[in-house]
Amino acid sequence: xxxxxxxxNSYNANDTINAIDFSFKDTYSDVYNTYKGLIAxxxxxxxxxxxxxxxxxxxxxxxxxxxSGVTKYEVGSNKxxxxxxxxxxxxxxxxxxxxxxxxxxxxxxxxxxxxxxxxVPAKGFVILKK
Numbered sequence: 001x002x003x004x005x006x007x008x009n010s011y012n013a014n015d016t017i018n019a020i021d022f023s024f025k026d027t028y029s030d031v032y033n034t035y036k037g038l039i040a041x042x043x044x045x046x047x048x049x050x051x052x053x054x055x056x057x058x059x060x061x062x063x064x065x066x067x068s069g070v071t072k073y074e075v076g077s078n079k080x081x082x083x084x085x086x087x088x089x090x091x092x093x094x095x096x097x098x099x100x101x102x103x104x105x106x107x108x109x110x111x112x113x114x115x116x117x118x119x120v121p122a123k124g125f126v127i128l129k130k
Contacts, residue, residue: 003021030106032108033106034105037104037107041105044110048076048081069086069088070088070092072084079130082127083126083127084125084126084128086122087123091122094117094119099128099129100116102115102126102127102128
């Protein structure tokens with residue numbers, strides 16, 4: 001959540017331009033809590049995330065249909081987690097076959113639910129768990 005003061009190519013700018021403005025933590029508490037939840041989720045599942053032995057396969061498709069802007073990650077040798085990222089401006093229908101839970105990280109604390117989604121929201125993501 002850096003403003004960069006309008007500098008879109010700030011690789012060589014000073015810290016005044018590139019520093020994170022922590023006052024945004026309150027303004028954008030939803031983003032802050034989501035990142036906090038993602039970090040907690042990763043730490044709780046370190047055998048799958050951040051482990052060089054973990055097996056992760058990224059596919060830009062759902063089933064056999066390739067979709068620009070949507071990426072599906074299958075994590076673990078038995079695909080213990082499936083993560084969809086949707087960078088498009090429309091919801092994207094997904095299948096949840098083989099998964100029993102969805103993990104929500106938006107509160108800052110990962111929580112599991114058995115109410116599986118049927119789609120990934122626009123500009124959003126979904127974490128599925130076996």
